[in-house]
Amino acid sequence: xxxxxxxxxxxxxxxxxxxxxxxxxxxxxxxxxxxxxxxxxxxxxxxxxxxxxxxxxxxxxxxxxxxxxxxxxxxxxxxxxxxxxxxxxxxxxxxxxxxxxxxxxxxxxxxxxxxxxxxxxxxxxxxxxxxxxxxxxxxxxxxxxxxxxxxxxxxxxxxxxxxxxxxxxxxxxxxxxxxxxxxxxxxx
Numbered sequence: 001x002x003x004x005x006x007x008x009x010x011x012x013x014x015x016x017x018x019x020x021x022x023x024x025x026x027x028x029x030x031x032x033x034x035x036x037x038x039x040x041x042x043x044x045x046x047x048x049x050x051x052x053x054x055x056x057x058x059x060x061x062x063x064x065x066x067x068x069x070x071x072x073x074x075x076x077x078x079x080x081x082x083x084x085x086x087x088x089x090x091x092x093x094x095x096x097x098x099x100x101x102x103x104x105x106x107x108x109x110x111x112x113x114x115x116x117x118x119x120x121x122x123x124x125x126x127x128x129x130x131x132x133x134x135x136x137x138x139x140x141x142x143x144x145x146x147x148x149x150x151x152x153x154x155x156x157x158x159x160x161x162x163x164x165x166x167x168x169x170x171x172x173x174x175x176x177x178x179x180x181x182x183x184x185x186x187x188x
Contacts, residue, residue, distance in 0.1 A: 039074030041087050044105065046169060053105075053165045066100035067172045068092070069137070069165050073108045076116030084116070088123045092130065100176055102127050103168045107138035117150035124155045135160035137168045 042055035046067075053069055068091055072084055092099050112120065127134045134156060136143075144161075147153045162168040 044069040069103045071105040075111035077113040078115035081119040101133045103135045112146040137162045
């Protein structure tokens with residue numbers, strides 16, 4: 001009897017390990033999907049010393065310059081495409097000053113599906129209608145290949161791709177120095 005009890009006791013950790021492994025196997029993908037469908041997003045503001053960009057407090061929009069840098073923290077696909085479009089529109093319409101440039105920090109956007117591509121096209125078109133320059137920062141070659149695949153490169157000026165947010169901000173300052181703020185359009 002002792003041998004059987006010892007045998008069962010020695011199998012319990014194995015049983016618990018198997019249950020945990022089964023639970024992890026099934027809940028892990030669900031958690032990944034949940035996080036990707038509600039990624040962290042942020043309007044980014046330039047640090048006071050100009051060395052880097054920081055998330056704006058409380059989701060606030062651009063500073064007084066008219067430059068909006070927006071970080072979307074996940075691949076753009078069907079489950080989060082509406083969030084992306086809503087964020088872009090909210091940031092532009094609720095900005096305390098007219099947005100002149102909208103820079104998409106695309107570092108985390110390593111994948112785009114057809115729904116995401118459609119929404120990105122809608123966002124770029126909406127910005128153009130409001131006379132807002134659209135630019136992309138920190139995009140890798142994979143992101144550009146997605147833009148080409150979905151025929152979105154025609155909507156983006158090839159000069160508007162920047163290796164860093166800092167480079168995009170410098171280009172914004174060079175091009176808008178002394179320029180009057182653009183008309184926000186009739187739909188603003």
